[in-house]
Amino acid sequence: SEPLWHHGGAAENYQASMILLPTSGRGIVILSNSNDLLVGNRLMKTIFASTMKILTGEPPADQDGADYLSQHLVFNAIYLAIFLGAALPAVGLKRWVKTVQQRKTWRVVFWDLLAHLAYPLGLAAIPYVLGYPYFLMRGYIPDLYLVWMTAIGIALITGVIKAGWWLRHRRHVRPSGPA
Numbered sequence: 001s002e003p004l005w006h007h008g009g010a011a012e013n014y015q016a017s018m019i020l021l022p023t024s025g026r027g028i029v030i031l032s033n034s035n036d037l038l039v040g041n042r043l044m045k046t047i048f049a050s051t052m053k054i055l056t057g058e059p060p061a062d063q064d065g066a067d068y069l070s071q072h073l074v075f076n077a078i079y080l081a082i083f084l085g086a087a088l089p090a091v092g093l094k095r096w097v098k099t100v101q102q103r104k105t106w107r108v109v110f111w112d113l114l115a116h117l118a119y120p121l122g123l124a125a126i127p128y129v130l131g132y133p134y135f136l137m138r139g140y141i142p143d144l145y146l147v148w149m150t151a152i153g154i155a156l157i158t159g160v161i162k163a164g165w166w167l168r169h170r171r172h173v174r175p176s177g178p179a
Contacts, residue, residue, distance in 0.1 A: 120151075
């Protein structure tokens, strides 16, 4: 029922919110030594909103810590899937060589090398499509940035190793098609 002035901001590891009620002469500043862009910032916004309600005499919103943890579990599962998408082919290099040697077909090599090009390029494009360029990821989501860069690097290196192996042994791999 009274005017409220609010200003907030965030940097890589900090968040702040200032709430002033000029008519009643009350105000509060909340400083947080955290910045969790994907999950925690929503929790902090709820804390800021609850603080505003307390200042105006309203009951605060309920906080559910389980929601915070479950959201982080979802993101951690996504991180794991991104990493495994790059790491499993690297771990399976020996099996890949045996498969190519046994089948002696170009098709196995072609599709696999195409996947090793598409996966890291797709990963590289996703942050820009979602509006999170790399400098923002590096500063505000360093754990995701590390997983992202590692996955891109592993996928590219695995692709280079497979391409190099194929170039050295291509005369032993026949083109795909009917025998």
